Amino acid sequence: MDDRTLIEPLDQTIFEEVGANIRGPVQGWLTIWNGTLRGRDFSLFQGRNFIGSDPHCDIRIIDIYFPPFAVNIRIGPDHWQAIDLDSDDGFVRNDRSDFRCELTDGDWIQTGNVRFRVKKR
């Protein structure tokens, strides 16, 4: 018997990236807790997730204080890593400076003046 149920998400605050189906299923989310994009969430996918203000980044944050290439959240089959891309100071993970680290669900990351939090699906 056909499933005739129709789901219609009507929440206008939803944000889904264009091209989500190109990169496969959503693996988690990057949530933004301050700055000009406070309250936004971005989908994270398997492989690289470049975050920065440069047009070549996967998640582009247009902010004059945000680095062109800030951090890569690399998602593999059994690991999540945050990797600094182009800075002298790295990023801050849970109040500690780092350049490369494993991420766990709910970790905080700060780069520039922007605070993120990662959520695994």
Place this chain on the structure above:
Amino acid sequence: MQTQRGTGDGFDRGNGVTVVVPDKTVLADAENGQKPLIFAWLIRSESEEITRIADDEFTIGSGPDVRLRIRSEEVKSLHCSIYFVQNHFELNDHNSRSGTWVNDRSIKRQELDDGDRIMIGGQSFLFRCFRRDADG
């Protein structure tokens, strides 16, 4: 289907990358710091559709005025709601006939945890949120 919704301006660069320009509403919220941020997601098991919960009241039903609409004979016009109360989420059933279920248990009002499975009118959803003990 590729979709994009949002209160800000966004555009596709044509290679799967989305560019987002901050909108004035978000800017104002950030400056005022008044509204607590709410991050939760419902993932429909069957189709993997993801719906973000960003408000302190998120209504679900078959009627025209709900935030997540499920067109099914088993689903009431206003079937249930998810509330964000005192830094946690609660699911409230609005006296529906088919009921609202959390982890295979029928509920009237139930606090939600990350990873809970919600069943509404035969449709299954995974609820995801930040765990309270991990708040920074």
